[in-house]
Amino acid sequence: MVICTVNCSAQLYKNEFEKGKMLDSFYTENLHRKDLRESVYASMQAEYKRTRDNEILLYEKFLKQVVVAKTDITVADNMRLTVEDVYKDYPNTRARVYYFLGQKYLHSQNFEKAFDMYFKVEELLEKYTYKTITAYSTYYQRIGEAYYQFRNYKKAINYILKGSENPLLEFDKWEFYNTVGLAYKELNLLDSSTYYFQKALAEIKDKKSIHATVSLGNIGYNYYLKNDYTKAQPLLELDFKNALEYREFALAAGAAIPLADIFISRKEFNTADSLLKKARCFINVSTQVSRLEKYYPVMGNYYAANKNFELAALYKDSAIRAIRFNDSVFSNLYVMHAQQRNSLAKIAEEQERLAVYKKLTTARIIGIGSVLILCGIILFLVLKYRNRIKKDNQKIEELNRILAIRQKLSADMHDDIGSTLSSISIYTHSLLIQPQIDAQKKVLEKIRDNTQSVQQNMSDIIWSVNPDMDNAEHVFARMRSFGAGITESAGVGYVFNEDQQLHRFSLPMDIRKHLYFIYKEAINNAVKYSGCKTITVNIILVNDNILSINIKDDGKGFDINKKPSGNGLINMSRRAADINAALIINSGFGYGTEIILKMQLPV
Amino acid sequence: MKKRIVIFDDDNTRRDSLSILLNLCTDLECVGAFANAVNAVKNIGETNPDLVLMDIDMPGTNGIQATTEIKKSYPGLTIIMQTVFEDNDYIFESLKAGANGYLLKQTHPDKFLEQIREAFIGGAPMTGSIAAKVLQYFYYKPPVNEYKLTEREMEILKLLVAGHSYKMIAANSNISYNTVCNHITKIYHKLHVNSASEAVNVALTKKIV
Numbered sequence: 001m002v003i004c005t006v007n008c009s010a011q012l013y014k015n016e017f018e019k020g021k022m023l024d025s026f027y028t029e030n031l032h033r034k035d036l037r038e039s040v041y042a043s044m045q046a047e048y049k050r051t052r053d054n055e056i057l058l059y060e061k062f063l064k065q066v067v068v069a070k071t072d073i074t075v076a077d078n079m080r081l082t083v084e085d086v087y088k089d090y091p092n093t094r095a096r097v098y099y100f101l102g103q104k105y106l107h108s109q110n111f112e113k114a115f116d117m118y119f120k121v122e123e124l125l126e127k128y129t130y131k132t133i134t135a136y137s138t139y140y141q142r143i144g145e146a147y148y149q150f151r152n153y154k155k156a157i158n159y160i161l162k163g164s165e166n167p168l169l170e171f172d173k174w175e176f177y178n179t180v181g182l183a184y185k186e187l188n189l190l191d192s193s194t195y196y197f198q199k200a201l202a203e204i205k206d207k208k209s210i211h212a213t214v215s216l217g218n219i220g221y222n223y224y225l226k227n228d229y230t231k232a233q234p235l236l237e238l239d240f241k242n243a244l245e246y247r248e249f250a251l252a253a254g255a256a257i258p259l260a261d262i263f264i265s266r267k268e269f270n271t272a273d274s275l276l277k278k279a280r281c282f283i284n285v286s287t288q289v290s291r292l293e294k295y296y297p298v299m300g301n302y303y304a305a306n307k308n309f310e311l312a313a314l315y316k317d318s319a320i321r322a323i324r325f326n327d328s329v330f331s332n333l334y335v336m337h338a339q340q341r342n343s344l345a346k347i348a349e350e351q352e353r354l355a356v357y358k359k360l361t362t363a364r365i366i367g368i369g370s371v372l373i374l375c376g377i378i379l380f381l382v383l384k385y386r387n388r389i390k391k392d393n394q395k396i397e398e399l400n401r402i403l404a405i406r407q408k409l410s411a412d413m414h415d416d417i418g419s420t421l422s423s424i425s426i427y428t429h430s431l432l433i434q435p436q437i438d439a440q441k442k443v444l445e446k447i448r449d450n451t452q453s454v455q456q457n458m459s460d461i462i463w464s465v466n467p468d469m470d471n472a473e474h475v476f477a478r479m480r481s482f483g484a485g486i487t488e489s490a491g492v493g494y495v496f497n498e499d500q501q502l503h504r505f506s507l508p509m510d511i512r513k514h515l516y517f518i519y520k521e522a523i524n525n526a527v528k529y530s531g532c533k534t535i536t537v538n539i540i541l542v543n544d545n546i547l548s549i550n551i552k553d554d555g556k557g558f559d560i561n562k563k564p565s566g567n568g569l570i571n572m573s574r575r576a577a578d579i580n581a582a583l584i585i586n587s588g589f590g591y592g593t594e595i596i597l598k599m600q601l602p603v
Numbered sequence: 604m605k606k607r608i609v610i611f612d613d614d615n616t617r618r619d620s621l622s623i624l625l626n627l628c629t630d631l632e633c634v635g636a637f638a639n640a641v642n643a644v645k646n647i648g649e650t651n652p653d654l655v656l657m658d659i660d661m662p663g664t665n666g667i668q669a670t671t672e673i674k675k676s677y678p679g680l681t682i683i684m685q686t687v688f689e690d691n692d693y694i695f696e697s698l699k700a701g702a703n704g705y706l707l708k709q710t711h712p713d714k715f716l717e718q719i720r721e722a723f724i725g726g727a728p729m730t731g732s733i734a735a736k737v738l739q740y741f742y743y744k745p746p747v748n749e750y751k752l753t754e755r756e757m758e759i760l761k762l763l764v765a766g767h768s769y770k771m772i773a774a775n776s777n778i779s780y781n782t783v784c785n786h787i788t789k790i791y792h793k794l795h796v797n798s799a800s801e802a803v804n805v806a807l808t809k810k811i812v
Contacts, residue, residue, distance in 0.1 A: 415688075480765060
């Protein structure tokens with residue numbers, strides 16, 4: 001059962017076109033053949049049972065409604081209001097319903113509603129094409145004809161031609177050619193018009209049929225329009241005769257009027273008069289009052305030819321009014337419709353533009369938004385960065401201020417201490433100038449020397465933290481100066497050699513300090529304890545990155561194995577270790593003392 | 604005849620100790636000790652010294668201003684500046700103002716007296732850091748012709764900068780110690796003249812005639 005259903009629906013889908021055609025034929029039968037209606041309904045029920053296709057069921061209901069609506073306009077109105085809901089899944093059926101309603105309204109002269117319905121059909125035709133809307137050609141043809149009736153001949157031709165586009169579709173070729181011919185005639189393109197009329201005629205097998213008559217009449221009328229009366233007359237007479245036979249009085253009137261005009265031109269007034277009287281009669285009977293538009297001018301001609309100018313003028317007036325009336329009836333609606341379509345189109349366009357604009361705006365908003373957000377983020381980061389920099393700067397300023405205060409304090413302190421110490425030294429010296437006992441002298445000398453030493457140390461400390469003294473050159477200059485001072489006072493010889501290549505190096509604060517103090521200690525020791533004659537200092541660059549300071553004295557030397565009594569040597573070792581320098585002490589009795597300090601220079 | 608020395612220093616202890624020391628010397632005597640240099644010129648007029656020991660850092664009129672004032676009235680008077688800190692821009696400024704030299708307060712009293720005695724005979728003490736400043740000064744402000752430094756003078760300054768003592772300079776340059784002192788004196792002189800003429804120039808340019 002399941003398999004069957006699947007199969008069936010697949011079949012159904014493939015045969016949607018077939019289904020469409022089937023429904024079309026049911027419609028036609030239902031509409032025109034009262035006798036076949038019941039069998040139509042039965043067939044539809046059978047189909048529905050077979051396929052379970054809801055559309056068939058709904059279509060059947062519709063066909064029944066059609067029968068009722070033919071006579072009852074309210075049913076039609078009802079259908080109009082509910083069509084969207086009921087048939088919303090079935091565009092083909094919807095098109096059919098709209099088309100039926102269009103035809104209905106047209107016949108009941110409710111032109112507005114008719115065109116409304118046709119418009120809906122048009123929409124569906126454009127949206128779904130002939131694949132779904134199987135009566136494609138018919139609809140276009142009929143709508144084209146409606147336009148023809150409403151004098152939009154270009155559109156009429158357009159639509160009818162559209163309906164004939166697809167060769168797969170069947171359409172009434174005669175109708176097609178005939179209407180196109182008529183439209184061209186109205187557009188005064190008589191050659192194209194005649195061409196199509198002849199094509200239409202070619203389609204007719206039975207030359208006596210009403211269609212043949214119409215075609216002949218149309219061709220004849222074209223000749224008449226071209227003032228080729230000789231060719232026109234026989235055709236028109238044939239048309240007139242056949243029309244009467246078929247009791248198609250409107251057609252007869254249509255043939256009679258130009259015929260009458262021909263006879264007027266030949267001054268065969270009696271024939272013309274009788275024709276015209278018949279024509280008037282036929283027009284009344286057929287209720288195709290629009291034909292009066294053609295009738296009045298010829299009447300005018302008749303009276304003009306008979307020198308009854310008053311009547312002629314009256315008839316011409318009537319003609320004008322008839323034309324105007326037809327125009328107004330038809331063209332108002334036409335204008336309205338055109339306007340409506342226009343507005344709708346405009347609205348659709350506006351909506352589309354709005355949608356696009358909205359999309360664009362949304363895109364723009366998103367774009368600008370993200371750009372702004374990005375800017376915001378960047379701004380935020382920049383501000384944060386700047387803030388941090390400001391904070392850092394503030395910190396640095398703060399530290400600098402503290403440093404400045406500290407330096408000022410230490411300067412003041414040194415100044416104060418220095419002054420006092422030097423005063424102490426001077427006082428002591430003053431005593432020493434005066435005669436003293438040896439013991440006192442010794443003590444005084446110690447006091448003086450100690451104060452001097454402290455002052456010197458203070459000065460050294462200040463120098464060692466001076467950032468301007470970074471360069472190796474400055475360090476060695478101070479070393480040389482210190483050595484010179486102390487050796488000159490002690491009467492010891494002093495040689496100081498330095499390698500100029502070292503000048504490109506800089507010695508940071510702690511290294512500078514340690515080196516200098518080691519050097520000071522070494523020189524002091526040499527001067528104080530070695531009893532030497534000369535102290536030689538060599539400062540050299542080894543392997544392009546190692547500093548070597550060599551302090552040699554030619555004094556008595558000492559036993560390096562013995563534990564040192566003072567802290568001097570211990571301090572030297574400690575300082576050397578602090579700056580990752582190697583300290584080598586060579587000494588021997590009689591040999592003198594050599595102190596070598598080796599250090600890797602910072603890049 | 605004892606040489607007359609005057610002291611300007613805001614530190615009581617220093618004034619006291621120095622004056623005692625000086626007075627103990629047989630050849631020197633302290634004839635005046637002043638706490639500030641506000642009335643320096645007047646003080647000098649009253650005491651008539653041969654040498655002035657001027658502290659740089661004093662309240663009110665500082666040592667540099669005082670030196671300028673004194674040199675106006677007593678251009679021949681020897682003024683030796685005193686300072687605790689050797690690396691001091693003020694020292695250089697005071698030298699430009701006309702001081703004949705400077706001594707650090709921490710100088711050993713022996714050396715101190717020695718240098719004062721040398722100052723009487725024209726000696727002028729200078730150390731490495733100040734020598735560097737002198738060199739820089741002459742480099743950046745090219746003076747009028749005769750007041751440019753000679754090559755020898757520049758050499759000596761460079762040696763001073765490198766930490767050589769006067770004795771070492773004499774040994775290295777094969778000249779006597781005295782010659783070295785003379786050179787230094789000449790350098791000072793040029794410094795004074797240059798700075799003086801510079802001062803004059805400045806005054807002229809600023810004057811609205």
